[in-house]
Amino acid sequence: MIKLRIAVLFLAVVVITGIAGYRFLEGYTWFEAFYMTIITISTVGFQEVRPLSSTGRLFTIGLLFAGLGVVLYTAGTVTAKIVEGEFQQFFGRRRMEKQIDALTNHYLVCGYGRIGEVICRELASKPVPFVVIELEEERVRRVEEAGHLLLKGDATDEKVLLVAGVIRAKGLFATMPVDADNVFMVLTAKDLNPSIFVVARAETERSEKTLVHAGADKVISPYAMGGHRMAQAALRPAVVDIIELATHYQSLELQLEEIVVPPGSPCEGVTLRDSGLRQEPGVIVVAIKRALGGMIFNPSADEKIEAGDSLVALGEVARLRWLERRVELTSST
Structure with missing residues (x-):
């Protein structure tokens, strides 16, 4: 990131120098000076605004070499960042998949919202092995910052659950905010691994019954539990x-x-x-x-x-x- 900032700074300095040089050496207007600077640095070579003096030509040669060097350096830095990021992402994903492949009797936390985050803290404090499955970029970033094993993908996708090791897993937490997603997740997980212990989140009483019929071993309603806890705190x-x-x-x-x-x-x-x-x-x-x-x-x-x-x-x-x-x-x- 520092190299990229330096490259952008050098490019800005060259552009400002070019504009100032054409403005004061050749008497161009600010727009004409900006135009000449851009076509010179980019080596496009369009026609000059007006004939240049010997001083102006020498200045253009210097600006051309300086601008070309800075542009090449900036382009190389940006390309390196992109390639490096892709390599890091690829090898990081491969390393994560190898760690997941080595897990047995672990837990799957499907969704890293507020409830999923609390579950992860509890599991990490035990500690027991677990994998977080999340697709949303902001939540993915939070999982990475927390240092948890992460599988980026849709938890309702059978292929994603298989990669996460659902067949070898001990338990699964279905914490998606949409009840239909949790129902589909429970059905898929139980079909792939009938012995897996599934705890599912439910938003409504009707969904609780549906999740139980789908195969969930425990169904938790955050709102019902929160209301019960508040009442008991007073009573x-x-x-x-x-x-x-x-x-x-x-x-x-x-x-x-x-x-x-x-x-x-x-x-x-x-x-x-x-x-x-x-x-x-x-x-x-x-x-x-x-x-x-x-x-x-x-x-x-x-x-x-x-x-x-x-x-x-x-x-x-x-x-x-x-x-x-x-x-x-x-x-x-």
Whole structure:
């Protein structure tokens, strides 16, 4: 960019010098001087406005060499910028596609509006791998500034979803502002990968039902959720404060976490008491979500943990990380 500015500055200096030279050396009018300068620098060679003196001819020769050099330098700089930008874009896209190809069990965030941006912050804070699919230039720029993996394209296009690794993905967030786009996206994603977990945004109650029928595992209405949260903030402020403290991605004091029990875990087939999880200070097992469905709130010490169950725990971040390692540690290690 600096070279381009220098080239434009030199070109402006040559033009101004040419105009001034013809005006004061040959007595041309300002317009005639401008005309002579342009045809000289551009080497067009149209007829002179009037015959030049010997001084004027020498000045024209100097202006011709100076102008030609500056024009060639400017053209070369602009061409280099264009070619360099195209190469950077090409190789950057190829590098991004290779990174996406290497992902498994990742998430797709379709749309980088206000909701998509918040989702990305939450995923990055975990951290878990994810790819943003966005087409709008301004949002693409914001994704790049944030440093997220980006696939530029239409998220409703099956080919784009395939390039993003939808077949290998663990989940998909359909956050487009148009419900019809989200419905089509859910249908396409579920057709390509029936096991993918899809969370979809809905603008209306009718769209919520349509998205569920399309295959969305969870449907969220931002307006309904926002209204509910505002009402609860007034009716149950302490409860809302605890929930926000436990679920906000920047919270360092307390977090609510979901930990899946894998096969071979030392916690598989044992009770909460025998697992030692209830005795761990700073961590509370709030609930157990069974793999076959159903939720057990405030489970007793005699509740047995099975593979595929999800433990919902509340505690300090460091203790939750310990709990994750404890639960996910296989018996073979």
